[in-house]
Amino acid sequence: MQKPKLVSSAIAGAVLLAACGGGGDGGTFFPTPVAANPPAPAPAPPAEAPVDPEVLAAQPKLSNTPMDEIVRNNLLPTIERLFQQVRTQKLDTELLGVKVFASNSGDKFLPGKVAIGFSYLLLNASPSDPKYKEYLDGYREIAAMTTGVTNESWGIYYYVSALWKLKKAGLLDGPDAAVDSATLATLRTKLDWRTFVNEADYSLIGLPTNYYGVAFSVARLRYLLGWEGPEASEALLQKMINHYKTFSAFGFSDETDGSGRFDRYSILLIGEIMQRLIETGMTVSAQDEASLKGWLRQSVDVIKLRLNPAGNGVDFGRSLAGYADTAFAEVLSAAEHMNVLSAEEKDIAYAFATRVTAKYVEFWYDSETGSLNMWDKGRRTDSYRGKARILGENLSLSHQLIYTNNLWKSAGYAQKAPVSTQTFLAYLDKLPRSTLTKFAGFDGQAATYDRGLVTYRDGLRVISLPVVNGAQTYHRTNPYFAIPHSYNMLSGVADTQWPQLQPKFTVATSSDPLIPASYQKNLQIAEAGKVLTVSYTQDAMDKATGGAPVKDTRITSATTYTFEPGRITRVDTYTPAAALDIAKVELEFGTYSSGATATGTNKFSFATGDVQGFEVEGLQNCAPVDVSADTNYNTPNGAFKTSIRCDSPAFNFASPLTVKWVLKYRSPSVASIAPR
Template identity: 35%
Template sequence: MRSPRKSIGRCAVSTLTLLLMSACGSGTDDANQPPAPTPTPTAAPSLHAIVYGASDTSVPRGTDVPITMMGQMRALFDLIRKSPDFTQVVMDLGDGTPVHVLDTNTGDKFLPGKLALGLSYILIDMKAKGDPKYADYLATYQKITTAMMAQPSGGNYTYANTSWGEYYYLVALNNFKAHGMLNEVFSDTMLATLQNRLTFCDMFGADSSGKTNTCPAAGVPIDVASLNTAQNYYAVSYGIAGLRQKLGWSNPTFSSATDPAVATMNARDALLYTLTNHIRNDSSGGFSDEASNTHTTYYDQARFDRYSTLLIGEVVERTLEMGNEANLTPELKGYLRKSVDLILPQLNADGEGFNYGRSIGPYGDSAFMEVLTAAANAGVLTPQEMQIAYTFIYKAARRYETFWYDPTLPTPSVNMWVKGRGTDTYRGKPRVMGENFSLLHQYMYVDAWWSKLGFGGKAPMADSDYQAWLDARPRYTLTWYNQPTDTAHPYSAALLTVRDGNRVINLNLSQAPDYNSFTPYYPVPFSDKLIYGTTDLGYALLIPQVSYNGKTYIPVTYYKNLNVTESNGQVIVSFDTAKFRQAAKNAAFSTDLDLQAHTVLTFGRGTLTRTDTLSSATLTGNVTVETDFTSFADYLSTTANGDGFSVNYANNANSNATGYGTTGFDSCALSNFDTTAGGATNPLSTTPIGQLHSNFACMTQPFTINAGSTRTFGWSLKYSS
């Protein structure tokens, strides 16, 4: 196997590279230009067999998936091509509300770029094979790209194609250039339009209250601090700047009121410099704080989630993609290694990724994949870790094909929206076509990199060897986002990962000011088929939710004194919560409740327990407390026990819970969680991985808690591994 460090430089490959590749090319003016794709053997399972397939992109023998990813991309191309009016293409997910996915009112502002990129894979493949239908598909591609970049007069036109859409489009352009097809696919006039449109200017300057989507006059620099969106979008603008530079296009320049060094750099390097500062300054643990740009004091910052880990992977991948390896510093590689060290303890035999925070589902799986791939290319994995990473990615690709992709839908598609699943508003169903394209692209570019690293067409590790590596992982791993000795960041922010046999359990402590009222950010254990949050919504999921003076409060921030120990096979976690937050998105901090909780969580073998001891020095009046456990187990197979405070679950394919009970409450009630009283699907029940079916809610009568008094609540959950 080629040394991972030798993959950087002459043999680096653009993420645009189509799928299977042989050794590094030579005798070319473009060091990143790949050879043409070659067929993969049809007998051995491999990442390439799932992504690309046989020479005709069909599913090879021995590969147990319904369709290859290239097959999915071709089906989407055909769906558009065969429509009499491509702007009226419908994707039907079988829930009674088909989506006109290319209508200008879809709200998917990234779609033009995703289309340009996704469909480019098909054109390049057809061209390389001399496919007689190539001219027909090329004409369709040109029709679509021309129409979607046309700018009608007046109004907000969805197809303006912002940020990520601009980046995706530039990936496609560099992809075509690498294969000598750029001027065949795009006219000079269209390229001039794209050069003018595909910039990062929409991410800088005025915000939504005074939106500015145009670049300043020539020679007028942009203030690098004027980013009008989340700070992770510095990475998107960095990718845009680097890919423009790779095409030979000029970039707007930057200035900075606080750092003159920015004005001396080209746009690409100024953005990388700013990104590095973001990671360096906003977290002493080396992770990206995704709330740091909108809040001014630490106590209301610190949202650490999937993107806090993924951002550095994207930065490194973009750096390699644009040929900017010279600026891949030891500092950046060190941050990347921190993300690797957070991910490795969570690896599993099913290809599952993040199970907490926002924008997970299939993106939770692919985030692991993208970070591990960047790490492989940057040379920060050991040879054994390379084998482990490739094996996990193979399993994640297979999970995408057999779990996330649903060929039984009226329009086969990735499914994040129906059959009991739910995702963020950000990734709402109107974005269904774009989500297919972007997810497929992630697997395609990852397959290209691993092929370049010498894994093209290779089988993953034997299951027994991979499982042996998993079994050797520590019982628990504690990853600090901010070091406990960092006086500038006084509250605990960390991820605890506990392994119980094959089960991975995560406890994420994150302040998450803009999301802490939503269950995926609660300080509770999350694990597949056992405990899962519901996106963009909140309820009393395994926390003591307090009602006081007609308002609801929850212990979801201000964590202090985090301590983790292991004794007799049990992992014991304790922490304090200094105040309770009002259970509302972006609630004012002036509404915080002077109520404290001392929490102890115990991770046993097949058991989870939690106790919360509540106290307050100033609270007056009565409070009530509620805690819910919502299970994937069927309501009809769940049995309430005679004690009134516990339930038994029939172990089935939906859930691994076997029993749950509480202490400290006055009453409990078991109920169906699927539907509301009116018969509609209960929105609280639709998690990224499927529907919650039953709820066991326990509550108190009103009681007084004040100086000198405490009250303790607890629950215990039993499960099968």
């Protein structure tokens, strides 16, 4: 299995502004008579400069293959193998040790994902295909078999989406219907948005705000299937649009009602909304369309800053792994369809979507086990996407890639090879070095805090600094910390609270730790040449207990980051409101690098890996620890090898404390996203 990589290199000399690559149209060649005095042949276009071998090694092998070819040759065959397994093993189906249909499996969406995933076998086969009747009979059997299996929210959406696709293809009617009449009657009752939405006011029942999109989609598809009127879908769409207008000052979805949690879904949700409008043919008012397209364009602008040769997506927050990459593919295909991209952007977006698809095949899909891998060989997801969902995740990720591919096909890219690697790299070379994307706040009001995403590009390496607040229970987990994230160099670990790259204070009179995680203000950036400075203050610490953040004003702080090629520096100054007895201060640096050697007091170098050095000032007792066998140090993309752990013993905190760390990384370098 090819292990795609991400280059972190300023390779401007190897990147020329060359013409687009791509395949021919495959049409029939008709010879024409040769003229008596044929004109001189046109000069050949200038040859593109050879691509740096490190860049070629960094991108998936299939990066320059038409996306549809990858889908047909790789994704559909894997779906067929799973289909045959489920048809044979039925409710006893076991995948890599997981009884996927077990009542305690924890997968609440599985029947819907089975329905949508397996529908593609029917939708991509001809009735003359020898396997067609096998697909039809098997689909009917599986649909009837799974009616009693738990299927909630997202699962409901996936199922009604599958039924609508089958209906449009003429596969829900007549003696050869893919779902028998008794099963369809049962599904009509069960597949209802009212199971997770209050019908009286269309409010969600204990779910984050992205579920407004799920509810709207279910209601709209039920209407198209003839199961209800249009009122609910129209009301739910307005509910979702109003949420954006109320809590998304800069056009990005707050996952809460104003608490300020921004993550993958904040960028993705508008893409999903537009995808559902496209899927169901729903039109909105001119005013709403302008708002939706404006928000979509803003998500595109964030994604553009993060494009890379390896097909890597979001790198902070929850629910990442393969979904980090497909989020970008979903937004970009919707943007193409809604004509918010320029002609050049469309070609680049398609080239990146192809890389996402290729990365799925070569990295996320494990040919040794015959399954998607987001849980083993050093990889880890949050509990929401635990291995109990292995079958559903195989099918839903394939679904996302297939339906986005269908949009590219409808746009004329069916057999089109992406632009050449040289052209793709030349586009990346024109992107800004650093940007601050605002999510919320920035109004100078005492009661509000700044939420945003800083992006710094060092060559082809993308470094994120999310200042986003996890809210609810996520504020205390390190994927939401205001620390740098970058594929295969800097990462959080799902559902863990160890103090990655930011201090944790334990007060002597309390067991509740205090962390600088939720109360950022005055977020600013300043760029000078290749150096980016980021600064913000906090008027309180976050008491990292269960539930939502708890404000603790006994300590305030000021933070400054400096990003420059090959080096990141963070300096914090913590100031007590009054003398305070501190039991200890802790800080860690978990890294993919290994072979740590002390080069001075709290200074370390690494023998292997992209991070070459790490040093700390203001804390004591720093030492390296081998964490390669500890699952609490497994990231979405692979296992950390080393943790540098620092702590300071008890002291009376009466004057400002400055904590500084410096991280040096390989630049230029090749950064493998495969587990080391």
